[in-house]
Amino acid sequence: MTSSSSSHCNVFLSFRGTDTRKNFISHLYQALVDRGITTFKDDETITIGKPFPQEILTAIQNSIFAIITISKNFASSMWCLIELQSIMKLQNRKQYVIVPIFYGVKPSDLRDEEGDFLKQLKEGNISSFVEEVPKWKAALKNVSTLQGCNPTNL
Structure with a gap:
């Protein structure tokens, strides 16, 4: 289930639900909706073992703006990684905007082969x-080079 139809949305929110769904993401989503911005947010946790929902990939393709909230456990979720890879493939699409939010992590954490963040991939x-x-x-390293923000600086 999603908060917005995947057929058309302006913004796609990518995030690790267990880290940010009930705090940062809920506030960000509400702020976007209050401003009339059509926003896609997965409202339910995705059950492990279930196929990746096509609706999410469709929402990514149909959005024009992706906000990727990268948190401590982001790389432990296959679904987050699939979303990230799909979003980064659109990076060169004209008028597609990707904004990473580094929530409790630094961009350099996504490039540190020996650090705790990338160890999640093992x-x-x-x-x-x-x-x-x-x-x-590669997608994590790529997104780490984009201009993003840290919620503590907002």
Whole structure:
């Protein structure tokens, strides 16, 4: 279930639900909606083992703006990594805007091969997707180079 139809939305919110859904994301979403901005936000946690919802990929494709909230456990979620990879593929699309928000992490954490953030790619369910891990690492490194913001500075 989503807060907005995937057929058309201005903004796609990508985030790790367990880290940010009930605090930062709920406030960000409400602020966008209050300003009349059509926003896609996954309202329910995605069950492990279920196929990645096509509705989410469609929403990414149909949006013109992506806000990626990268939090401490972002890289432990295959769904977050799939969203990120899909969003970053659109980076060169004319008039597609990507804004990373570094929530409790620094951009350099996404590039630190020995750091705790990237170690998540070697643990749990993520490590079993051997062919995808290098693509996800590349997407994380790419997004870390974009101009973003830190909520503590807002």
